Amino acid sequence: MESPEGDRIKVLSSSTPASSPAVPVSSGNGHVSPLFNFLSNLSPIKSVKAARYTQRFSETHFPTPPPVFRTPRLDLQRETSFFKRPHSQLKDYLVFDSDKVDEAGTDVHGQCGNRSNALLVPCLEKEVHCCSPSGGVEEYLTDPVEVEDFTNSVDSHVQQANNLHRLLQFSFNAPKETIPKVNYANDGNSEDYMLMFPDQAKADPPLSSLDLVETAVDQKDTERFDGSLELTSKNVNDQVESNLLLVSRTQHHEQYMAQISWNVKWQNAGDQLNQQSSSCQLPKSFERVKSYKGCLESSGSASEGSSKEATLQQCGTRRHLQFETAMTCKSTATLKSHSSHIVTEDADNLKIPVSFTDLESLIPSHVEPRGVSNHMEARSSDQTIASWTSFCPSEFIRSTQHGGTLSMSGPIPSGTGLHLNSISRSVPMSSDLILSNKLAGYMSSQEEKYTSGHNNNLAKNLNSCFISSAAGELHAHVDNNQQDDQGVEEISSDIFQSTDSIKPPCNYLHATLSEQQAAPCEGEILTSESIDRVEELNQCLHNLKTSTFRKRAAESEGCKRCNCRRSKCLKLYCECFAAGVYCVDSCACESCYNKPEYEDTVTDTRQQIESRNPLAFAPKIVKHATDSPANVLEDGNWTTPASARHKRGCNCKKSKCLKKYCECYQAKVGCSDACRCEDCNNSFGKKAESMYQRAERWKNHSHCKVDTTKTDTDCSKAGTVKQFSPRWEEFADISHLTPLSHSYSGAVAPSVSPRTRDCPKVSQAQLHPGSNLKSSANHLRWRYSPMSCTPQLFENKDAHELSSENTFTEIRKDDDIPEILKNTSTPTKEIKACSPNKKRVSPPQFPSQELMSSSSPGLRSGRKFIWQAVPSFPPLTPYSKSKEGISQMENDFEQNTSDH
DNA sequence: GAGTTTGAAACT
DNA sequence: CAGTTTCAAACTC
Structure with a gap:
């Protein structure tokens, strides 16, 4: 008989109380406000913590409130x-x-x-x-x-x-x-x-x-x-x-x-x-x-x-x-x-x-x-x-x-699966992002x-809990929709039982329940009674954290069923566990420890997992305003970019992203640049052809026409090595995560010229001359596109839509532009670095965090680069070709074209 | 429903 | 951190 205790001990020993940025970029029902993201990312200098918060913020569904300002x-x-x-x-x-x-x-x-x-x-x-x-x-x-x-x-x-x-x-x-x-x-x-x-x-x-x-x-x-x-x-x-x-x-x-x-x-x-x-x-x-x-x-x-x-x-x-x-x-x-x-x-x-x-x-x-x-x-x-x-x-x-x-923070849809990590993490860790956001929205x-329908019945008004612990805050929220007496009692009871688990080092702002109404307001700050109440409150919160929410989440999710046999439902293999809910009776799992009675074990395990990957329990699918241009299908048609994507992307090899093995497909979202899938044919949106691939294809097309002596392979290599940055794909990843991304998923022209097919992003920009929704990310892509694509960008008189002149200038002046972007010649090994099969080194992150946490030099460079560009709003002035760089690029392009 | 395939998660 | 193993869902029959 396997005992969870062993695991638990193990977990405890390894659990890290540190920050666990739970940061859902976006809950399923939320859109990240581009403006907010923009503001959040204005400063390139951010602490990790700040980044976390940013992510949290970014996940909020609330649009940036301009009125406030x-x-x-x-x-x-x-x-x-x-x-x-x-x-x-x-x-x-x-x-x-x-x-x-x-x-x-x-x-x-x-x-x-x-x-x-x-x-x-x-x-x-x-x-x-x-x-x-x-x-x-x-x-x-x-x-x-x-x-x-x-x-x-x-x-x-x-x-x-x-x-x-x-x-x-x-x-x-x-x-x-x-x-x-x-x-x-x-x-x-x-x-x-x-x-x-x-x-x-x-x-x-x-x-x-x-x-x-x-x-x-x-x-x-x-x-x-x-x-x-x-x-x-x-x-x-x-x-x-x-x-x-x-x-x-x-x-x-x-x-x-x-x-x-x-x-x-x-x-x-x-x-x-x-x-x-x-x-x-x-x-x-x-x-x-x-x-x-x-x-x-x-x-x-x-x-x-x-x-x-x-x-x-x-x-x-x-x-x-x-x-x-x-x-x-x-x-x-x-x-x-x-x-x-x-x-x-x-x-x-x-x-x-x-x-x-x-x-x-x-x-x-x-x-x-x-x-x-x-x-x-x-x-x-x-x-x-x-x-x-x-x-x-x-x-x-x-x-x-x-x-x-307790104080509440965000809107949580009633019954919406509360991310377990949001709850449990709050106690040991410094903050709970997910839950707070949900609470915020829920409020x-x-x-x-x-x-x-309010009344003064405290129990019935128990709506949310908020606790800030030393390490962080515990946010607990009770769904007010479930105001049945039983539910309320349960919650209330939980609230007042949770003292032990949360032991904030300091005093608490303490509120009592109905007794408070009757209780006179005394000037006493902390009395023994207050302390007791605090303890009760802690206990309550703890219970809420570990039990109530999960339980309700599980109930609400309803459809979650697992069939785990060996993971004890304490690994991410378990869908229930991964979803942050307890297993239910309808699950067919064996030796399940993902149950309320093992909540400590579950919590510890979660913490352990989060210590490895803070976003392990974060929603995998993030809604976002896609900045990805429409994709070009093999038949020349465009696919509409998905409004949501898998945070980390898939890694499908054989399923072609057409089966539910593919997480993207399963989530009914298109693949994105973040995906490392091969031969993607996701019906919800194919992964955008990487610049590398695009360039390769383009090169093959052009070079091989010129030099018929070369084999296709040679052409491919030549084109790739000569023109493409090995980390371009990484930039693509970053770019599509940039906060200023805008959605412009509108229909695209059914037909595109061969050229535009090679440079879909540019093409799309051309196809949307009046659009103001160009993302900075796309600007970057365009600007730094391989020469095969760039010229087109600059040839476009409407290029102002595509990029900000100022931004462009900034970027060009940036001495920190990665060499790979400056140098058209790229070592082969770098190409390998951007291989679609390349594993992602860092866990998926939200835009800002992803930028912040990247350990890749290339990404770091890219990050800097991106930051320069992200703040740029749609240019106010028409695009000008007067820039040296642009002219030079044009010349290069022309030269390149003539060579072929 | 058993067996196979698949890819994420976990492990080394 | 790349490669391997484990795992459970998805799929096929």
Whole structure:
């Protein structure tokens, strides 16, 4: 009898807690935003970690939110929310690093009592009921224009402010204030609370018309605190003055404020974090705006217009909240729902603002110390993330008031197979990419459900879990769709059982469940009770990680069946295991250990596998905007490039990629340059003929006509050796992974000239003269195509579509262009290097990571090369042949042609 | 359903 | 890291 224990021990000994970039480039349902990828890859200097994040980001389905950058900038540092709000609504406390605060002379923290380094600052918790239950994922991002319009119309809906009290009351119980320093402006009058910075109150007339929804510390404290928060950019401060002080008379307005704040925060976060590095003080205040479906009901007087606005705000709120999740840099906090308090205990840095969970929405307000698992991250630059992670060592756990709902991060389709690695890896490893992304996406979809049918039942609102552990974050998500009591209980139970597996070294932001609602908000930061709760939470998360998700994933996948006999279902041979799900009864496997009762073994095994290949459990098929031009079939027809491809490509030898042996074919995706298949005939898309092959064919065609004395073989060799870079194929691989790839899979001309057949990419460009969808990658290919193809490119008067002149110039100037690209003469052995049969040295990776991690000198060179080119957008100016290089190439081409 | 083929995964 | 072995799915009969 084989025991999993042996394996387990082995696994344990070899498992690497290190980073396991789980990075699905793209989940099956997501598209990588070209813009986002572009932004993510702007900087050629990236840490590995950053790369991972990038990948994670790239996998997010959310398009880059341009609107975010259109909103007014806010000063992150000054965003310390000095809010005014009715005392009855003061529930949240921000704990800032006492060191920083003390410098500012604040004594607030001293009154908190029990944390030497923690400052509790009352912060506002915005709980707004949003009238619009709608707001699906598609509404995730609010059109900035609409938001602006909304702003203008806010005053017209002032009457809704009257609903604020109701909303607040509805949302939470009045916490017991334990922070003496807090002054409540306009006690009991929710309509007239002004939230302002001391220096801004005067300067911002527009505010006079706005109602303050929030409570704030008294101005004195505010000033102190503000001073302590002085950070960096004045630009941001200026912007903050114009925006942060926005006070909404209505909850809609409030949401709008939050949105703007967060948008600005995000926009600035990357820059500031980068600039401020470890000394950076993250944005402080976190406004939690929650949209409740009950909003409309509670504010029945809301006009239709306001309802619409509410919808918009809700959308904005989503974004806001998501962004918010990432803000907890360096903070360890304990969050208690209802009166969520956040405790930060980072001695070195000012704790970052903690957001406050919304009772209903379950939207993660959590700030993630490592900034890893949020969609917010996905939207931030790599640098930003890196910065955060660099100085956010603490673990952070956040849960929402709704009982254990931890911060959530992304949209996970209900029932969608949750990648096991995403879950399990989170604990030992620094981050979970897949899950976070899924959670991020999921959030939006679930929010709507909540808004439409929420109640205060914590259990039923348990929607997601998020844990950030020392090594990383554990993201756990509970499918809200499965809100059956049993399911909820199971989840809740799991949540509170998972203490052991996750033992974050630091304090946690801790939220309790329903008891929290009843529990008064006490100023205590970490009590024994809190610790217990944390432990419970850990246990819960652990269980979620290992059990709940997998189980549900397996159930949802349903179709997964394995028949393993010797692998114990603990190897990637096992489809279930590879899919990150437990085997089910219907499996015919033998000696199966891929079961919940062996979850530890499974987890360990997974970790071991991931240690070898961090992406082992990542989706094999990545959707992407193909940059591959249509392929040329033997009959001269074109195939349409697939919108998705196998991440690593196949290696078929005999099946011709026409059977399910071929992973590409099985996944119903076309083969790509990444494939090493031979004689590919994939019906979903043949692998693009490599430049090498193309050139060879071309050479054979032309050379042999000229020199009939040569055999075909000779011709082939001559052409190959003479004209092709041995690593061209590698470039092809890279290029099709470049983030700026665009899809232009439209129909192509049915007929192509012989020439274009030799240079399909160019040809296609020609066939699409008006297209703006040319990828940089393709530009590169064209530019560096063998002479046989290049001339055509440059002959094309529409070549501007194909390449950016600037880019081209850049590349040409790049001294680091691989020699292989500079030298048309290529050693034979190098040709071997690009053999289609060549094994891939590095595991498949996402675009950025692939570039980053490549150990191949050729790839490195290529990477540099690519980076130069990737940022290039479609050229703004018509292509010009004036460039020396181009002219030279043309001449070469002509010469070459004439020779033949 | 048994046997074969195939290619990914794992191993050396 | 290239070659080999193991493995289980896919396929054939």
